Amino acid sequence: MQEFIRNFSIIAHIDHGKTTLTDALLRFTDTVTERELTERIMDSNPIEQERGITIKLAPVKMEYQGHILNLIDTPGHVDFGYEVSRSLAACEGAVLLIDASQGVQAQTLSNYEKALGLGLKIIPVLNKIDLPTVDLDTIKLEVMESFGFDESEIISVSAKTSQNVGLLLQAIIDKIPAPKGKINDPLRCLVMTSHYDYHKGVVASVRIVDGVLDQQKLELISTETSFNPIEVGIFSPVMKPTQKLSAGEVGYLATGLKDIKKVRVGDTVTSADLKDKVEPLAGYQEPTPMVYMELYPIDADDFRILKDSMDKLSLHDSSLQYQGTHSLALGNGLRVGFLGILHAEIIRERLKREFGLDLIATAPSVIYQVTTTNGKMIEAHSPGEMPDPSIIQSIAEPIAVAIIYSPERYLSSIIQFLKDRRGDLLDSQPIGVRTKLKFKIPLAEIIVDLHDNLKSISSGYASLEYQIAEYRPVDAVKVDILINKEVVEALSIITVRDQADYRGKRLVKKLKEVVPRQMFEIPIQAAIGGKIVARETVKAFRKDVTAKLYGGDRTRRMKLLKKQAKGKKRMKQVGSVELNQEAFLAVLEND
Secondary structure (H helix, E strand, C coil): CHHHEEEEEEEECCCCCHHHHHHHHHHHCCCCCCCCCCCCCCCCCHHHHHHCCCCCCEEEEEEECCEEEEEEECCCCHHHHHHHHHHHHCCCEEEEEEECCCCCCHHHHHHHHHHHHCCCEEEEEEECCCCCCCCHHHHHHHHHHHHCCCHHHCEECECCCCECHHHHHHHHHHHCCCCCCCCCCCCEEEEEEEEEECCCEEEEEEEEEECEECCCCEEECCCCEEECCCEEEEECCCEEEECCEECCCEEEEECCCCCHHHCCCCCEEEEHHHCCCCCCCCCCCCCCCCEEEEEEECCHHHHHHHHHHHHHHHHHCCCCEEEEEEECCCEEEEEEEECCHHHHHHHHHHHHHHHCCCEEECCCECCEEEEECCCCEEEECCHHHCCCHHHEEEEEEEEEEEEEEEEHHHHHHHHHHHHHCCCEEEEEEEECCEEEEEEEEEHHHHCCCHHHHHHHHCCCCCEEEEEEEEEEECCEEEEEEEECCEECHHHCEEEEHHHHHHHHHHHHHHHHHHCCCCCCCEEEEEEECCEEEEEEEECCCCCCCCCCCCCCCHHHHHHHHHHHHHHHHHHHHHCCCCCCHHHHHHHHCCC
């Protein structure tokens, strides 16, 4: 049986046609009928459909020429790189898909290296050959130069028209090795991902490595959780129950468990009777949040709904990490850890669409490692967690290694832009008509707008891929924002010392334009420790109290103005300033 199974993934840079090729394979193998056929079949979430991106891996079983082909669909965006590593760990081969109109890009190389590191058989495929602008010979040379493939290994297809899709399927059968699991050994299966079903509990997508998975009592090794499965089955692409799954197969396991945190990614499922005799599979780490933001409901009464909504979303997305927080200005909220800015955008959009929540989001922040004067190390996830400057001995920030591919004509602008963002050029290498740049750059400089600016500078041609490499000491300070002499923690930022004054001045200037005027004067200040580095004032509305005077002694006029000033002073002492969403967006806006 195993010799007729092929497990593979399609890996590609974002927008290279991976999902279109998946749809073409499903059509070509008659896995879905014409009646069931929709564009982006594997993307179940409406946001995936609208944005044209894949944010969750999804397996599907196809049958072709007497073989079972298990395709594990993977995301393409850099934020979801951990999903790619999960799917590759469950495969023996990978289709490396390259857009023939764009050539090799940053994530093409990154995903290739992941697959190579896991010892997978890689089939290079050029897509979109139906486009009239494609120079196939040039792109083939670039692929051969970048990865060392022979020209005969490269398959050219058009996922849109299904041209040469049969040729690709034959290459998958011929070149990708069959699984090598032992069907008579004790059960071991790898959890690739999981989602929550209200009727079946946590449903895990699994790859059976050894043994047979059926209705026996099972155990999750790392969480020591025992359960009786409700159902096992395959994806075709909808869930279809089967009697059992054998070594080498990919499918799902409905656990009946109500807590998704017990079903960890990379965990090993085995028979409860043999759990002490089974060696756990070499799992991979849980995804680590890279970016932290605080979310506050605009209506304070919605906090309970926000908490419940986040609980429900985390049932479907185990990478979400969050905890309660409180701000004097904004009330109760949640501090949430995301995999990147796109991940944060998708979660915020889902909270708005699916749960009707209007939220204020603070500026994204990375994790700083702060060493205090007594030698203790603290992780600061947000400016509010930064300790008092007097007890800080040193601060370290996360540094990423960024790979950028760009046409040569944009290189000088990109290099200058990255140097302005505290980037250090490590390497420059021409590949075909493009150049590969390797930079070390602080993660804090990447997360807000670097990707958008890079696309803008290069007219959309440059591509970016990055991963965290190390923590490096940095001379960073926390800039507090005071509105009416009250610190608004949610507006505070962490920045390098030599940019602190400039960023403080820029921020208070922006806030002056968006903080609503009151009947009293509002000072807006930026402070580092106890030192005020910038100030702007929002002028008060002024009622003309002298309008009723029609002459007489000027002392009557002065008396009324004095009385007005005294009232405004008293109002200022007890008055509070209500901030709107624009005030918080001012922190996020670019130069």
